[in-house]
Amino acid sequence: ALEDGLKKADADPSVKAVMICGENGKFSAGADIRGFSSPKTLGVALGPIVSLIESSEKPVVAAIEGVALGGGLEVALGCHYRVAHAKARMGLPEVTIGLLPGAEGTQRLPRLIGVPAALDMITTGKHIPATEALKLGLVDEIVEENTIEAAIRLANKVIGQPLGPRRLSLKPVPKLPNMEAFLQEAQVKVKRQARGFLAPELCFQAVQAATQRPFAEGVRRERELFQVLLSSGQAQALQYAFFAERAVHRWATPGGINLLFIIFDSILLLSLGLGTMGQGIVTSLVKANIPVVALEQNLEYLNKGRKAVMVLLEREAKKMEGGAQKLDFHNPARLQFTVDFNLLHDVDLVIEAVFENMALKKEIFHKLSNICKPGALLCTNTSALDIDEIASATSRPQQVIGTHFFSPAHVMRLLEIIYGRHTSPSAIATAMQLAKDMKKVGVVVGNCFGFVGNRMMFPYVEQAVFLLEEGSRPEAVDQVLEDFGFKIGPFRMSDLAGLDVGWRSRKGQGLTGPSLPAGSSARQRRGQRYSPLPDLLCERGRFGQKTGKGWYQYERAGGRTATPDPWIHGFLSQYRDTHRIETRYIDQEEILERCLFSLINEGFAILAEGIASGPEHLDVIYLNGYGWPKHRGGPMFYASTVGLPRVLAKLQKYSEAHPDVPKLRPSAFLKKLVAVGNAPLKEWMSYLSRQSPKL
Numbered sequence: 001a002l003e004d005g006l007k008k009a010d011a012d013p014s015v016k017a018v019m020i021c022g023e024n025g026k027f028s029a030g031a032d033i034r035g036f037s038s039p040k041t042l043g044v045a046l047g048p049i050v051s052l053i054e055s056s057e058k059p060v061v062a063a064i065e066g067v068a069l070g071g072g073l074e075v076a077l078g079c080h081y082r083v084a085h086a087k088a089r090m091g092l093p094e095v096t097i098g099l100l101p102g103a104e105g106t107q108r109l110p111r112l113i114g115v116p117a118a119l120d121m122i123t124t125g126k127h128i129p130a131t132e133a134l135k136l137g138l139v140d141e142i143v144e145e146n147t148i149e150a151a152i153r154l155a156n157k158v159i160g161q162p163l164g165p166r167r168l169s170l171k172p173v174p175k176l177p178n179m180e181a182f183l184q185e186a187q188v189k190v191k192r193q194a195r196g197f198l199a200p201e202l203c204f205q206a207v208q209a210a211t212q213r214p215f216a217e218g219v220r221r222e223r224e225l226f227q228v229l230l231s232s233g234q235a236q237a238l239q240y241a242f243f244a245e246r247a248v249h250r251w252a253t254p255g256g257i258n259l260l261f262i263i264f265d266s267i268l269l270l271s272l273g274l275g276t277m278g279q280g281i282v283t284s285l286v287k288a289n290i291p292v293v294a295l296e297q298n299l300e301y302l303n304k305g306r307k308a309v310m311v312l313l314e315r316e317a318k319k320m321e322g323g324a325q326k327l328d329f330h331n332p333a334r335l336q337f338t339v340d341f342n343l344l345h346d347v348d349l350v351i352e353a354v355f356e357n358m359a360l361k362k363e364i365f366h367k368l369s370n371i372c373k374p375g376a377l378l379c380t381n382t383s384a385l386d387i388d389e390i391a392s393a394t395s396r397p398q399q400v401i402g403t404h405f406f407s408p409a410h411v412m413r414l415l416e417i418i419y420g421r422h423t424s425p426s427a428i429a430t431a432m433q434l435a436k437d438m439k440k441v442g443v444v445v446g447n448c449f450g451f452v453g454n455r456m457m458f459p460y461v462e463q464a465v466f467l468l469e470e471g472s473r474p475e476a477v478d479q480v481l482e483d484f485g486f487k488i489g490p491f492r493m494s495d496l497a498g499l500d501v502g503w504r505s506r507k508g509q510g511l512t513g514p515s516l517p518a519g520s521s522a523r524q525r526r527g528q529r530y531s532p533l534p535d536l537l538c539e540r541g542r543f544g545q546k547t548g549k550g551w552y553q554y555e556r557a558g559g560r561t562a563t564p565d566p567w568i569h570g571f572l573s574q575y576r577d578t579h580r581i582e583t584r585y586i587d588q589e590e591i592l593e594r595c596l597f598s599l600i601n602e603g604f605a606i607l608a609e610g611i612a613s614g615p616e617h618l619d620v621i622y623l624n625g626y627g628w629p630k631h632r633g634g635p636m637f638y639a640s641t642v643g644l645p646r647v648l649a650k651l652q653k654y655s656e657a658h659p660d661v662p663k664l665r666p667s668a669f670l671k672k673l674v675a676v677g678n679a680p681l682k683e684w685m686s687y688l689s690r691q692s693p694k695l
């Protein structure tokens with residue numbers, strides 16, 4: 001249609017200029033992402049159409065409202081002028097779906113805004129606001145009112161002016177005094193951050209081509225690189241992730257109730273507990289413009305917490321344009337700190353964020369139930385505790401819900417939302433809306449120990465530790481998982497989070513510590529294999545980064561640079577001698593498969609139990625809360641790409657070698673999916689006799 005319209009306009013002498021706009025106040029979000037898997041759609045080449053726009057003998061003006069993303073922005077770059085509404089956003093987000101701007105955008109953008117800014121936009125895929133676009137020279141004008149009228153005004157003004165200087169393909173790429181050095185440094189940075197993710201590196205190469213080749217050759221290079229990405233498999237993973245994230249917004253109770261529109265503007269929210277999690281939660285709420293009261297049990301904790309929250313908010317304000325004014329956190333109507341429990345009477349929603357102790361949480365929920373007004377929603381921030389047990393301490397279990405934030409809570413996007421046996425649909429809808437307002441991805445899951453994310457993490461970490469017992473080293477295991485694409489491996493992660501956290505939990509479960517029955521075997525618990533290695537480290541005060549020693553050594557307590565520790569190596573060999581474990585060489589494949597396939601196996605068990613309503617939920621949780629590499633699409637998507645028969649065969653093999661490790665025993669659901677012929681991921685749930693009974 002665009003091509004036809006342009007040709008008609010060019011041929012019609014009564015047409016003096018052309019204005020291109022979107023329908024319904026939106027310019028264009030780019031290509032239909034679903035089309036990338038269909039060769040029919042890929043037959044439509046957008047690049048030549050953009051060139052056609054640019055070569056028009058009549059001025060073409062883009063009127064950008066809403067968004068101009070991807071192919072949408074590339075169309076605008078072909079226009080001779082761009083007018084944007086002040087609220088519009090622009091970007092080339094193709095990298096986030098595993099591609100690069102394939103309609104000549106990598107060649108035109110650097111010619112318009114220079115290499116550094118273009119590289120930044122293209123390799124990160126970020127959306128920029130119109131004000132920034134104006135500063136960069138990406139648009140010619142921004143308007144507060146009618147963009148289309150403004151674009152027509154501009155078109156009329158420029159009729160008759162020479163179009164040559166407005167054709168980006170004819171412009172040289174602006175020179176930098178140190179272009180070579182700049183590009184080298186930029187490439188190193190892109191590679192370092194990408195960790196096996198191809199698209200940023202290929203985006204870089206396409207922009208580099210713009211600096212080295214004439215326009216037409218640059219376009220050819222862009223096309224070649226686009227094809228490489230299209231067939232890489234990473235693009236499919238990222239496009240799956242895009243739709244998975246949107247799919248988890250759609251949830252429903254077994255009765256089909258799905259309330260999506262809870263209006264939230266006037267709520268007063270109370271955050272209880274100002275430790276690290278509470279501080280991050282309060283910061284997120286203030287950023288979401290929700291009035292907050294932060295409550296602590298005594299003045300000492302309150303003042304400490306207040307100071308930390310203020311530091312976080314100052315930092316956040318600096319990152320935003322007009323941040324201090326927007327966040328307005330010195331205004332007591334927006335953020336209040338108190339030790340006065342009477343303020344609980346007025347709040348609409350409470351987020352309790354005290355530390356993980358069931359007795360303490362129950363005591364608090366009993367108090368909340370007595371003090372809070374009847375409609376108030378009571379949320380508990382917990383990573384594993386039983387929501388039903390917490391709710392049992394109240395007289396309103398239908399209003400109790402779990403909200404598992406991830407640390408640092410003002411940064412991490414994931415919010416696991418856990419409903420208990422009595423949680424009402426409106427409580428779930430409210431928690432989902434809260435997630436959306438905080439710009440987080442809310443994923444609704446059922447109630448079980450560790451919920452979804454941590455429950456899948458337990459077997460992964462368990463395998464990592466077993467591998468050490470059998471002959472591996474922390475740095476070897478971490479390296480394999482970091483090469484796979486995780487930002488940090490399980491041991492670096494454990495040192496960062498603190499080994500004492502798990503130790504406390506294991507003591508609470510009677511797996512270690514004084515409550516362990518005398519005479520218990522060191523390497524067996526309740527008839528299953530158990531590794532006491534993390535407990536032994538904790539007993540020696542090795543809690544990780546905070547004590548300067550854990551699975552690695554650090555430059556000092558609180559240091560961040562992990563170095564392999566000869567003490568650990570010696571300790572591990574001594575441990576193997578004590579327990580008569582024969583040290584063997586463990587290859588990378590075994591490390592990867594035992595860690596990942598045990599995690600995936602637990603995912604199948606979770607799906608079969610109806611704790612999550614689909615594999616997308618598990619994948620979105622792992623992508624947004626556990627650093628799963630985005631270009632691998634999440635653990636369940638990854639399993640589907642490896643092939644379920646292979647996952648099953650490997651689990652069977654490892655399970656036979658380790659019969660006392662139940663988490664390696666293939667789940668019945670995985671076996672069923674293989675038996676029906678390696679069912680594709682989107683059909684998995686149809687093979688369950690009970691469809692998500694808990695949701």
Ligand SMILES: CCCCCCC/C=C/C(=O)SCCNC(=O)CCNC(=O)[C@H](O)C(C)(C)COP(=O)(O)OP(=O)(O)OC[C@H]1O[C@@H](n2cnc3c(N)ncnc32)[C@H](O)[C@@H]1OP(=O)(O)O
Pocket residue numbers: 029030031032033034035036041042044045046047067069070071072093094097101102103243246247
């Ligand atoms: C085919 C020829 C190829 C030649 C090469 C051409 C090169 C061009 C490449 C591209 O243009 S790739 C696409 C680049 N664009 C994007 O990546 C944009 C992705 N979308 C977004 O960032 C956001 O959706 C938004 C546009 C900013 C809107 O955000 P909002 O939060 O308001 O709504 P959402 O819930 O995200 O989306 C609503 C609805 O729309 C669907 N959707 C959005 N964008 C696309 C898209 N590009 N393709 C297909 N579908 C899209 C999204 O899935 C939602 O649908 P439902 O899930 O509600 O059904």
